[in-house]
Amino acid sequence: MSVARTWRTRRQRYSLVGERCEYCHNAIFPPRDVCPHCAEPAQKEYTMSGRGTVYSYTTVFDPPAGFEAYAPYPVALVKLDEGPMVTAQLTDLDPDDVRIGMPVEMVTRKLSEQGDEGVITYSYKFRERLERQAVAA
Amino acid sequence: MRPVYIVGIGQTPVGEQWERSLRHIAHDAVIPALRDAGVEQVDALYVGNMLSGELVGQEHVGALVADFVGLRGVEAYKIEAACGSGGAAMRTGVMAVAGGLHDVVVVAGVEKMTDTIGKDTTAGLAMAADQEFEAAEGVSFVALNALLMRRYMYEFDVPHSAFGHFAVNAHHNATGNPNAMFPKAITLDTYRKATMISDPINLMDSSPICDGAAAVVLASEEVARTMHNGRRPIRIAASTVATDSLAVHDRRDPMQLEAAWISSRKAYQQAGVTLDDIDLFELHDAFTIMAALSLEACGYAERGRGVRLAEEGEITIEGRVPVATMGGLKARGHPVGATGVYQIVEATLQLQGLAGRNQVRDANIAMTQNIGGSGATVATHILVGE
Ligand SMILES: [Zn+2]
Numbered sequence: 001m002s003v004a005r006t007w008r009t010r011r012q013r014y015s016l017v018g019e020r021c022e023y024c025h026n027a028i029f030p031p032r033d034v035c036p037h038c039a040e041p042a043q044k045e046y047t048m049s050g051r052g053t054v055y056s057y058t059t060v061f062d063p064p065a066g067f068e069a070y071a072p073y074p075v076a077l078v079k080l081d082e083g084p085m086v087t088a089q090l091t092d093l094d095p096d097d098v099r100i101g102m103p104v105e106m107v108t109r110k111l112s113e114q115g116d117e118g119v120i121t122y123s124y125k126f127r128e129r130l131e132r133q134a135v136a137a
Numbered sequence: 138m139r140p141v142y143i144v145g146i147g148q149t150p151v152g153e154q155w156e157r158s159l160r161h162i163a164h165d166a167v168i169p170a171l172r173d174a175g176v177e178q179v180d181a182l183y184v185g186n187m188l189s190g191e192l193v194g195q196e197h198v199g200a201l202v203a204d205f206v207g208l209r210g211v212e213a214y215k216i217e218a219a220c221g222s223g224g225a226a227m228r229t230g231v232m233a234v235a236g237g238l239h240d241v242v243v244v245a246g247v248e249k250m251t252d253t254i255g256k257d258t259t260a261g262l263a264m265a266a267d268q269e270f271e272a273a274e275g276v277s278f279v280a281l282n283a284l285l286m287r288r289y290m291y292e293f294d295v296p297h298s299a300f301g302h303f304a305v306n307a308h309h310n311a312t313g314n315p316n317a318m319f320p321k322a323i324t325l326d327t328y329r330k331a332t333m334i335s336d337p338i339n340l341m342d343s344s345p346i347c348d349g350a351a352a353v354v355l356a357s358e359e360v361a362r363t364m365h366n367g368r369r370p371i372r373i374a375a376s377t378v379a380t381d382s383l384a385v386h387d388r389r390d391p392m393q394l395e396a397a398w399i400s401s402r403k404a405y406q407q408a409g410v411t412l413d414d415i416d417l418f419e420l421h422d423a424f425t426i427m428a429a430l431s432l433e434a435c436g437y438a439e440r441g442r443g444v445r446l447a448e449e450g451e452i453t454i455e456g457r458v459p460v461a462t463m464g465g466l467k468a469r470g471h472p473v474g475a476t477g478v479y480q481i482v483e484a485t486l487q488l489q490g491l492a493g494r495n496q497v498r499d500a501n502i503a504m505t506q507n508i509g510g511s512g513a514t515v516a517t518h519i520l521v522g523e
Contacts (some may be wrong), residue, residue, distance in 0.1 A: 063256065
């Protein structure tokens with residue numbers, strides 16, 4: 001992504017800032033200004049907790065340009081506790097351990113690097129929820 | 138609205154056309170279509186194409202192709218809706234003729250995907266997805282379909298091997314299509330042993346990267362009546378496009394192709410037909426999971442039961458719902474922006490009794506459905522042989 005585009009979406013990538021619709025009260029992520037549920041204007045900021053569960057997952061072996069250095073890497077659709085779903089990489093886990101329904105939480109990790117001189121992009125990734133690991137142990 | 142007829146068709150073999158550029162490939166489909174229709178001049182040219190800018194460095198493809206096929210001067214432009222570009226171009230051509238603005242138009246679909254290396258093609262295809270919140274996270278287009286397939290298998294308790302029937306059927310049918318990229322039969326065993334590319338999607342779940350072009354000439358009823366190529370007149374009884382969210386994660390229910398539902402229901406209504414009237418269905422089997430979801434969205438199967446149709450042999454040429462009758466996206470090939478027009482060409486051949494040993498018996502009504510991205514644009518057409 002371009003520097004400007006990375007900068008523009010920084011609050012989403014670093015802290016999952018979305019919106020909550022004032023008309024139908026649905027949480028929205030990423031922010032989109034018109035509520036996808038009721039089509040009313042949606043501009044009230046709302047920050048997601050970063051907690052959710054795995055809706056589905058896979059592994060990218062054949063990455064698009066820019067991600068070659070990281071392949072293979074696991075990706076998932078994560079259903080946030082507040083309702084919205086996000087597409088993100090999974091991290092800090094063995095891909096073989098991922099299961100649908102697994103509780104996960106958002107962390108900030110390096111997403112990509114554009115060469116030695118280029119911008120380094122950080123974004124949300126999701127790891128298995130730590131408290132659950134503690135309980136399991 | 139005026140009735141619209143297909144009066145000429147053309148297509149190139151699908152594959153890796155190292156010796157032909159984008160413009161040449163388009164030429165190789167448009168010229169045969171014009172010749173087939175017996176016309177030299179048309180009112181407009183609409184070119185379905187997805188990735189000319191990204192993979193060939195060439196935009197402004199409408200004027201380029203018009204000039205290159207001897208139609209300099211006509212109205213021409215590129216229509217883009219990701220892998221649904223061909224279907225969207227078709228819809229544009231139908232609107233122009235049905236609305237009375239033009240009497241004869243050419244609709245072409247063309248794609249050149251083999252001039253770039255793998256990772257760049259992969260990044261290009263990911264442009265069909267939400268660039269800021271899907272592709273930006275490193276998710277490829279194949280991976281998006283893998284996410285859908287994994288969830289489908291989990292939610293409806295379907296084993297991966299069940300999807301193999303879609304691939305086996307497509308490859309079997311491709312052996313009877315001289316323009317197919319993979320005219321080679323496979324078995325369920327071939328399917329099960331295929332290389333994994335993004336689990337659970339393996340190479341045999343996935344359509345190939347390739348070059349190709351297809352074209353049709355559309356005419357008003359008045360003009361079509363003056364043309365006599367001796368073949369059965371084909372009327373476009375329905376032409377619809379519907380949309381959904383670009384991103385899978387924004388869908389109300391990712392297991393339901395809502396745009397395919399809307400687009401097909403509008404098409405049945407326009408054509409005044411029910412599912413039972415349709416003799417074959419050229420669906421968008423870019424991945425086996427898409428074939429299953431399309432069958433469900435169009436009403437052929439309950440939610441989670443689309444794979445059953447394939448397992449039970451209903452999708453073969455002799456079956457109740459023949460799909461991918463000339464190989465489909467899987468085995469004819471999927472030159473993305475051209476695919477929607479290939480589907481129309483193949484459905485026309487079926488309705489005219491020219492499908493050779495792939496002929497669906499007594500084919501009178503055919504449906505085609507072209508899907509852009511993971512389901513964000515869906516173009517459905519119903520053709521009727523008169
Ligand atoms: Zn709302």
